[in-house]
Amino acid sequence: MFMFKNKWKLLGVVMCILMAFTFVGCGSDNNGDTNENGEASLGEQLGYKITGIDAGAGVTQAAERAVEDYDLDFNVQTSSGAAMTQALTDAIANNKPIIVTGWSPHWKFAKYDLKYLADPKGSFGGEEHINTIARLGLKEEMPNAHKILDQFNWDTTGMEDVMLKVNEGEDVEEVARQWVDNNQDKVNEWIQDAKKVDGEPIRLAYVAWDTEIASTNVIGTVLEDMGYDVTLTQVEAGPMWASVASGDSDAIVAAWLPATHEKYLSDYQDQVEDLGPNLEGAKIGLVVPAYMEIDSIEDLADL
Numbered sequence: 001m002f003m004f005k006n007k008w009k010l011l012g013v014v015m016c017i018l019m020a021f022t023f024v025g026c027g028s029d030n031n032g033d034t035n036e037n038g039e040a041s042l043g044e045q046l047g048y049k050i051t052g053i054d055a056g057a058g059v060t061q062a063a064e065r066a067v068e069d070y071d072l073d074f075n076v077q078t079s080s081g082a083a084m085t086q087a088l089t090d091a092i093a094n095n096k097p098i099i100v101t102g103w104s105p106h107w108k109f110a111k112y113d114l115k116y117l118a119d120p121k122g123s124f125g126g127e128e129h130i131n132t133i134a135r136l137g138l139k140e141e142m143p144n145a146h147k148i149l150d151q152f153n154w155d156t157t158g159m160e161d162v163m164l165k166v167n168e169g170e171d172v173e174e175v176a177r178q179w180v181d182n183n184q185d186k187v188n189e190w191i192q193d194a195k196k197v198d199g200e201p202i203r204l205a206y207v208a209w210d211t212e213i214a215s216t217n218v219i220g221t222v223l224e225d226m227g228y229d230v231t232l233t234q235v236e237a238g239p240m241w242a243s244v245a246s247g248d249s250d251a252i253v254a255a256w257l258p259a260t261h262e263k264y265l266s267d268y269q270d271q272v273e274d275l276g277p278n279l280e281g282a283k284i285g286l287v288v289p290a291y292m293e294i295d296s297i298e299d300l301a302d303l
């Protein structure tokens with residue numbers, strides 16, 4: 001058996017071996033741009049990726065516009081609203097950088113410390129409102145439903161309440177029912193001068209964005225209480241707009257304007273009736289955890 005004469009020699013050999021491994025380890029990790037501390041650059045840590053949502057979402061398209069406007073070496077990766085919030089949750093749990101396409105109102109701002117990146121070139125537009133859009137003919141054929149949809153109008157606090165509870169795992173239909181029961185004054189304004197009907201069918205289309213899941217279920221509950229047989233159909237953004245233009249659905253409460261769904265509205269302008277805002281004070285943009293040291297989309301050009 002090979003023996004060392006004394007323990008100091010043994011320690012020296014062990015230290016040498018450890019240091020050799022450390023250097024080999026560093027060498028193999030160092031596969032590209034590094035900052036002055038020898039760490040991967042922020043761009044590399046991000047994989048030059050912006051985590052988008054569905055391809056039809058206005059915010060995904062706006063992120064692609066931002067890549068052009070700011071001349072960024074980033075890719076917008078499409079996924080879904082749920083995949084985006086999961087990626088955000090995972091990054092925050094691991095204290096890692098991430099850039100997502102975000103919007104408010106949204107429960108993520110109540111749950112995590114986040115910030116919008118400044119957008120001096122205006123790729124994401126400014127303040128948004130969410131409009132209700134009806135199919136042509138709804139007013140004549142279903143005047144009571146039309147009146148309720150036209151009078152539907154709530155605020156970011158109400159929407160956030162519903163979204164947060166759904167995010168915490170409560171059933172969306174139950175949350176909508178509770179909200180309607182607890183906000184009868186507001187609901188009474190929406191149903192003012194509308195008569196109850198007896199099982200008339202009504203179809204609302206929506207996309208699986210947290211905001212739209214909340215609003216569509218709330219107005220659906222109100223319509224149900226007014227005697228309608230309500231069907232809520234979840235589709236992608238393009239088909240949602242197409243369905244209200246073709247009359248396959250009676251209405252949507254998910255039109256983000258003036259910028260986010262501008263393209264959709266201009267495509268279908270003559271085939272739909274715009275009933276105006278059901279919520280004011282919305283916004284879209286690039287969102288990052290507050291611990292990230294960037295503040296503007298312009299900063300991404302230097303990464």
Ligand code: PBE
Nearest residue numbers: 057058059060103209256
């Ligand atoms: N959103 C939520 C949608 C509108 C509602 C911002 C994700 C969009 O980008 O089209």
